[in-house]
């Protein structure tokens with residue numbers, strides 16, 4: 052067993068499991084260095100902020116760099132994910148949210164499952180967002196914020212698609228819904244040191260504010276799905292919605308440091 056019963060009970064209750072220091076400082080450095088190389092490649096799967104040129108999202112780094120290919124099969128997230136989803140897993144999308152110093156814009160409150168259901172025909176919320184901090188996340192640099200326990204409301208159908216010209220869609224929830232959910236569950240900022248990982252239920256309501264600090268705030272999101280819940284309407288760009296549902300076979304534990 053990877054996660055003990057009390058950790059699994061926390062996931063059921065809060066929709067969140069935090070694993071501090073899941074990746075070591077050397078592994079974080081390898082991921083940061085590899086990200087700098089990916090940014091220099093001029094790949095098409097990047098999205099810039101609506102205002103200005105700062106990078107907002109880098110999709111599919113695992114298709115462009117061996118260190119991210121290794122991360123995409125790393126046992127330290129694959130094994131807990133299999134346990135939480137009770138199935139083999141594949142990656143629906145891997146993206147890096149590079150909330151730039153001063154310019155990194157926020158994210159309105161939403162559930163990620165809403166997008167995957169609406170755009171990709173994901174039939175059940177049997178998927179996870181796994182956030183891996185590449186920088187220390189503090190209250191000041193626009194950390195991810197969640198409403199604990201909000202996943203227990205299921206898919207909240209009160210949303211409106213906010214879709215940009217790149218095909219990126221966020222299913223924004225209305226203010227009244229957020230007020231109601233927060234009155235029930237409160238809010239939590241997911242702060243922690245680089246290397247920490249957050250395993251989140253795909254119906255956990257979350258969002259974040261602008262990064263007006265001079266500090267980087269980079270989070271890798273490995274959004275994985277149960278193989279038995281493979282999407283039914285593949286068709287978006289593969290970096291938004293992977294059409295390959297082959298179960299991941301975990302690599303060796305040191306794969307990030309041997310990948311280069």
Ligand SMILES: O=C(O)CCC(=O)C(=O)O
Pocket residue numbers: 148150158163193194195257258259260270272
């Ligand atoms: O990284 C963030 O601040 C928020 C990201 C988010 O909400 C998302 O990618 O779905």
